[in-house]
Amino acid sequence: MLIAGKIIKSYGILGWLKIISFTEKKEKIFEYSPLYIYINKKYKVIEIEKWKKNKKKILIKILNISNRTESEKFVKKNIFIKNSSLPNLLNDEYYWKDIIKCKIFNKKNIYLGKVYKIIDTQTYDILVIKTNKKKIKKKEILIPFILKKYIKNIDLYKKKIIIKNYSNFI
Incomplete structure (x- = not known):
């Protein structure tokens, strides 16, 4: 598993979360699905219901999370992807x-x-x-x-x- 981003904080009262993407083009993090978080000593898939760019921020809405209290358990968690989800590179390209x-x-x-x-x-x-x-x-x-x-x-x-x-x- 590779760290592809991090959940920074809750955003608003409807359960949205602000994230940082570590991918080269920030929005590309969503191309590496499924996304995972490490919680309760195991990797758990997080299903992104919606995402949007708000100024320089990326906001996500996780499926079945509908308020700020529920979203708080995801704050400060890293977002992971499987190593195998990365595309193969051409010669002289490196991760x-x-x-x-x-x-x-x-x-x-x-x-x-x-x-x-x-x-x-x-x-x-x-x-x-x-x-x-x-x-x-x-x-x-x-x-x-x-x-x-x-x-x-x-x-x-x-x-x-x-x-x-x-x-x-x-």
Whole structure:
């Protein structure tokens, strides 16, 4: 299961909920149905009766939830989707979930650190590498996720990324 969003708070008196979507295009969260929440130590399908965009907010109405009191039990719950509901990607396309925790090496196979976060700048993504090497003064290295220019090779099976031009980032 993957976290695709989060229920933030109740909205109004009729049981609507405000959510944050972690999908690239916010409304696409509804394309990955069914959606689940983890409640009472198990994943439970939540059936979305309606959803709407209100300014920059996404609001949902869960089937059979008709008032604010009933909707409160969903507040602060993550919204999950099954990993298998993600579409297959083309060559040189990657899901962030697969890149996070990859080990980063330079061309000489020297370990630099692990990807622990990715920043979306709208132009391109930036890998944030946490390093604990004493030779590297920075605790974080930022690497643009631009294939062939900065990223030489990605092996998701080994969770290993080889970068070019390491000196540009320290």
